[in-house]
Amino acid sequence: MNLDEARQLANVNERAQRLFEDGYRIRSLDGNLHLIRKQHGATYTLDRAEKSCTCPFFTKNSGRYSCKHFLGFKKLVLSQRFHLATLSARWEAEEQAATIEQVFLSASRVLSARLEVPLCLS
Numbered sequence: 410m411n412l413d414e415a416r417q418l419a420n421v422n423e424r425a426q427r428l429f430e431d432g433y434r435i436r437s438l439d440g441n442l443h444l445i446r447k448q449h450g451a452t453y454t455l456d457r458a459e460k461s462c463t464c465p466f467f468t469k470n471s472g473r474y475s476c477k478h479f480l481g482f483k484k485l486v487l488s489q490r491f492h493l494a495t496l497s498a499r500w501e502a503e504e505q506a507a508t509i510e511q512v513f514l515s516a517s518r519v520l521s522a523r524l525e526v527p528l529c530l531s
């Protein structure tokens with residue numbers, strides 16, 4: 410391995426760590442096949458059993474080096490799961506907040522309707 414190759418591999422390693430932040434998402438087809446897609450970009454098929462990927466880097470290096478999709482696979486899956494869990498927790502909280510707000514709104518409507526009724530003091 411020459412210096413250029415070493416630099417390129419270091420770069421691949423670095424990019425593998427931020428796949429999620431760079432807009433990559435995974436869709437699993439079965440146990441070993443996964444589609445990796447970048448937002449507005451190409452879709453590659455990662456085969457974890459065959460240890461192969463259809464991206465240009467992997468093809469160019471004929472599988473001699475792992476591509477960033479391969480190296481960053483686990484982190485991407487975890488980031489994606491965490492993101493979905495955070496989203497669903499937020500939606501649940503928003504739903505509850507909306508329900509509480511509705512209860513308050515209807516309670517205050519009832520209250521203000523009652524206050525409009527003239528009070529009989531005698």
Ligand SMILES: [Zn+2]
Nearest residue numbers: 462464476478
């Ligand atoms: Zn790849």
